[in-house]
Amino acid sequence: MDSWALILIFIIASYLGYKIIKEIPTLLHTPLMSGTNAISGVTILGSLVSTAVAVSKGSKIMGFMAIVFATINLLGGFVVTDRMLKMFNKK
Amino acid sequence: MSSPKTARKGNTISASAMLIAIIAVMYYNGILTIPLLWGGMVLGGIIGGLLAKNVKMIQMPQMVALLNGLGGGASAFVALVEISEKYSAMPVFNRFAGLLALAIGGVTLSGSLIAAGKLDRKISQKPVSIPGGGMISTLIIVVLGALTIIGAILTDSLVLIIASVSLLISLVYGVIFALRVGGGDMPITISLLNSFSGLAASISGLTIGDPLLVSVGAIVGASGIILTQIMCRAMNRSLIDVLNGSSRSKKTVS
Numbered sequence: 001m002d003s004w005a006l007i008l009i010f011i012i013a014s015y016l017g018y019k020i021i022k023e024i025p026t027l028l029h030t031p032l033m034s035g036t037n038a039i040s041g042v043t044i045l046g047s048l049v050s051t052a053v054a055v056s057k058g059s060k061i062m063g064f065m066a067i068v069f070a071t072i073n074l075l076g077g078f079v080v081t082d083r084m085l086k087m088f089n090k091k
Numbered sequence: 092m093s094s095p096k097t098a099r100k101g102n103t104i105s106a107s108a109m110l111i112a113i114i115a116v117m118y119y120n121g122i123l124t125i126p127l128l129w130g131g132m133v134l135g136g137i138i139g140g141l142l143a144k145n146v147k148m149i150q151m152p153q154m155v156a157l158l159n160g161l162g163g164g165a166s167a168f169v170a171l172v173e174i175s176e177k178y179s180a181m182p183v184f185n186r187f188a189g190l191l192a193l194a195i196g197g198v199t200l201s202g203s204l205i206a207a208g209k210l211d212r213k214i215s216q217k218p219v220s221i222p223g224g225g226m227i228s229t230l231i232i233v234v235l236g237a238l239t240i241i242g243a244i245l246t247d248s249l250v251l252i253i254a255s256v257s258l259l260i261s262l263v264y265g266v267i268f269a270l271r272v273g274g275g276d277m278p279i280t281i282s283l284l285n286s287f288s289g290l291a292a293s294i295s296g297l298t299i300g301d302p303l304l305v306s307v308g309a310i311v312g313a314s315g316i317i318l319t320q321i322m323c324r325a326m327n328r329s330l331i332d333v334l335n336g337s338s339r340s341k342k343t344v345s
Contacts, residue, residue, distance in 0.1 A: 013306040017313030042307040043292040066168035071135025073162035078106040079143035085099040
């Protein structure tokens with residue numbers, strides 16, 4: 001994809017991130033942090049693609065580790081956030 | 092996620108969306124049947140699931156810090172794979188982005204691990220300031236920047252060495268950066284590092300040219316940095332003070 005288009009996407013998405021924060025009450029900021037943390041595990045998409053096309057053994061090992069790390073981040077993050085939010089519901 | 096009642100559903104929705112995105116990306120690239128990928132995801136899933144289920148509520152902050160570090164590390168690894176695989180074929184823009192993702196991912200990884208260690212009281216909670224720390228960290232940022240630019244211009248195999256060096260330096264920087272922060276200011280640091288890991292994901296998306304990664308990473312990056320500012324204001328601290336362990340007066344924020 002064209003580099004300039006990607007940069008444009010980057011800028012628009014940054015603005016969107018700003019808007020999201022504005023609409024969320026302070027009470028939820030901690031789970032929000034945990035939630036966005038889980039979402040940053042989205043890097044798994046990158047690790048999947050680049051590991052799949054990797055040729056050398058070293059790259060495959062690194063890519064494999066990237067997938068493992070990203071999955072821990074992703075799944076762990078969502079479960080942790082869910083547990084945090086469960087506490088809110090009890091109150 | 093705009094009210095506590097719907098927040099849980101929102102979390103589930105975003106988790107499912109992520110699952111769909113993973114399947115879609117794998118299908119789109121025709122890599123749905125490579126066992127190595129599934130192996131990695133299953134292993135990571137088991138570790139992540141067990142960790143998150145068993146952690147005590149009071150240990151939550153360090154858990155988030157740890158997860159965050161892994162996410163940053165993953166972005167750094169992606170960049171490393173890209174660089175070592177097809178550097179000579181990459182345009183300058185992608186090379187630059189790759190090295191940048193490497194550096195930010197590295198800082199996130201080591202910084203978050205130190206932060207998690209501090210919260211878990213494995214490391215002293217007091218801010219540790221290395222003599223001349225302010226100057227050292229400025230120097231490191233300058234060197235990192237120079238390496239990134241030099242690496243982006245070079246085309247030959249030397250670049251792998253540059254990449255390794257800049258990863259190493261960024262790991263060291265992450266340690267220095269997190270060690271200087273006192274225990275009470277850790278939440279702010281984690282929020283900042285969270286923003287970094289989003290940024291790292293976004294930039295690694297620029298490297299491989301994946302619009303989804305770019306946009307989602309940027310959302311996390313931007314929301315993280317604003318959240319950091321809100322938290323600073325709530326605790327009546329300036330970000331610069333926090334990063335310096337409050338005693339020092341001057342430091343550049345990267």
